[in-house]
Amino acid sequence: MKSNRADAMERTDDDADTDMELHPRHANSSRNTSSSIPPPSEWLNRYNQLLDRYPLQTKMCTSFLVSAFGSALGSYLSASATNNRDKICARDDHAMNCTSKRESALTKINWVDVFSYAIHGALINTPICHYWYEWMSVHGPKSNTASVLVDQLVVQPPLLALMFVSLDVLRASIRAALHQFREGDVISKSAMNALHVLPDSWRFWPFAVYFTFKFLKKKHYTVALNLCSVAWTVYLARGGTGQVGDKE
Structure with a gap:
């Protein structure tokens, strides 16, 4: 019995070796698939390399994407909350209408706001913060607490005012451009x-x-x-x- 089991195991190993020899591409493809996707640590290392080589450009691209995502998520959640508060549908006769309105509200995103926040974050806020923090690291207070106080009391108020002015200008410009693009041929x-x-x-x-x-x-x-x-x-x-x- 032991010899039969040993023979069967040897045959199985031989068959596996034969399959590997006949189909080496499948074995290599499975290995390449597992090794082609870098781990999260590798992505973080690549991002850090970009920050070292192109600090301002990398921060601007990051701010564009993050600001756009935040604005889109906020618009989505706002539409969802507004739709849940509106009780304009009857329970029986208008059930289908209520469902359609809820779905349209949940999927509605204010794309003008999305691009306004993204442009402001990338082209206005990020360069200012980049050079401000570079200056602070060299000429600012040595204490972290003092640095935070200077940042919040000196820079943050005008930055907030500039943000709201920029967003209003960007919203108006984007809406005007869209209107001109649609209506002005x-x-x-x-x-x-x-x-x-x-x-x-x-x-x-x-x-x-x-x-x-x-x-x-x-x-x-x-x-x-x-x-x-x-x-x-x-x-x-x-x-x-x-x-x-x-x-x-």
């Missing part, structure tokens, strides 16, 4: 203006770019082309676009 007008100006652009920019590349160093490319854009902007501001779609 922006795409067709922009396409017509671009086609109208394209020949003039080819008469100006190729020479500007060529002489910039030929006579200047790489670090001066952007500055030189920005100076050239002064003349181009003057031309456009004086009606170089042809005012396509604006003439009545």
Whole structure:
């Protein structure tokens, strides 16, 4: 009996080895699948490397995503709470209407607020906080308690005021842009203006770019082309676009 069991186990091992030899890709794919997804610690290490290499840019991207998520979550919870407080549906006759209204309220997110908070967090709040904390770490008080007091009493009040002003401006700008985009036939007008100006652009920019590349160093490319854009902007501001779609 023992010899039969030993023979069976040897056959099983031989069959497994044969399958591995015949199908090595399956074995490698299973190993690669388990090893291709890095652990959370690896993601944290990569994020820390980005913070070391590109501190401001990484913080701006993080703030954009986190602010957008927070605004979307707050909008979702607010819509859910408002819907639960509204008792406008009858229990029997309007049950279906109540269900549909509740579902639409739960899924409603104020995307104007989402983008307003995200833009403010990335482009306004993060750069200010980044350079402020950099200055505080060098020139600020040595005590953590004193640093917190200075931060909250000196910087936090104007930051809050700036946040509300920025959010109001961003909301108004986004709503106006959406309205203009929907009602003003922006795409067709922009396409017509671009086609109208394209020949003039080819008469100006190729020479500007060529002489910039030929006579200047790489670090001066952007500055030189920005100076050239002064003349181009003057031309456009004086009606170089042809005012396509604006003439009545």
